Amino acid sequence: MLDKIERIYDKASDWLGYFTAALMILMTLNVFYDVIMRYFFKTGNIAFQEMEWHLFSIVFLLGIVYALKEDGHVRVDVIYDNISPQKQAVINIVGTFVFLIPFSLLIASGSIGFVKEAYVTGEISGDPGGLTHRWLIKAVVPLAFSMLALASVGYIVKNINIIRRGGEKPKEMQGGAS
Template structure:
């Protein structure tokens, strides 16, 4: 169980490094776009769309990374006063009964949405916008699969914490 959790953790951390690179690229993209718009009075729809594409990737895949590193939202002033064993039970229960059902719902519910974009070869509606809109839309089920993988690692980690707690 420990080896599986460590393996999942390495995958999640690797994606986190990739997201850090995407964040730098997004900052450079936004900086370029702002400079072009306000200094040179020129703007690119494609560059603006790339901003939200990169932002989408960071948010969608960042949820799994945040889960691994306990960066998700919870009521800390209550949670912090609990024993490690109770914290592990809450983490396992919340993941199994709240996170996983929602992630599975989005995962399976997004297939038709992505398929429609792929079948129609959806592109940007704006002139000069990016083609292949189905690529960014396909990140929805992919990111939910990643979140589910991260959740499995989180559950395993908390099972081990539960067993070690007194």
Template sequence: MGAIEKLIEKLIDLVEGALAFLLLLMVLNVALDVIMRYFFHNSLVAMQELEWHLFAIILLFGISVSLKEEAHVRVDFLFERFNDRIKAVINILGTLIFLLPFALLIAAGSFSFVSDSWMMGEISEDPGGLPYRWLIKGMIPLSFSFLILSALGYILRNIRKFQEAGK
């Protein structure tokens, strides 16, 4: 169980590094777009669309990273008062009851959304926009599948914490 947990954490760390790189690209893209717009009175639709494409990827995959880093939202003023075993149980049950069903619903439900976009060869509606709109839509089931993997690692980590707190 520990090897699986470590493998999942390493994979999440790789994605975290990729997201940091994408964030840098997004910042550079926004800066360049602002410079072009205000100094040269010119702007490219593709650059503006790339901003929200990168932001969407960072946000969608960042959910899994924040789960690993325990940076997700919860009622900390109550949670911090519990002992480690109760915290682990709350994390496990919350993940099983709330997170996994939601992630499974979104991952499974978004396949037809992406498939329809791919089948029709959806592109940007704006002239000069980015092609392959299905590619960014494909990040939805991919990121929520990754969230499911991250949630399984989170459950394994909390099982280990529960066992260690009982010793």
């Protein structure tokens, strides 16, 4: 049962990883367009320039969930790398409960007011020709941290499975035919 739950969370995280990769391609094309227009045609578009950092923000915020699934997050590896996979899993579980979930929920709930304020006031870019509906980009913050809190459950299940298996990877991850 826990293996199935882990696979569901992994697939959801993978989908989010593909989505952010597609956004990264869009952001790259946007930057390319902006550079060509600015340096070769001596013109530019404020909305496209703002779209660069909007897309970067979305890639960064949603990419955190995929980084958690891939163990690509930052940690102090001096001690961590020299202990057994089961002890690593225990550290991951405790760290997730003590730090990751409370922090994610704090940021998610604390940022909702900023989104509401931007929506109610009709906040737009301060630059002429900039993007409107600033609340949309601000809404990604509570969304991303809510998704991170949810993905933390999958990360805990993954680490429980590591402990259950005695540190061994599941059959589908060992590279053999199943």
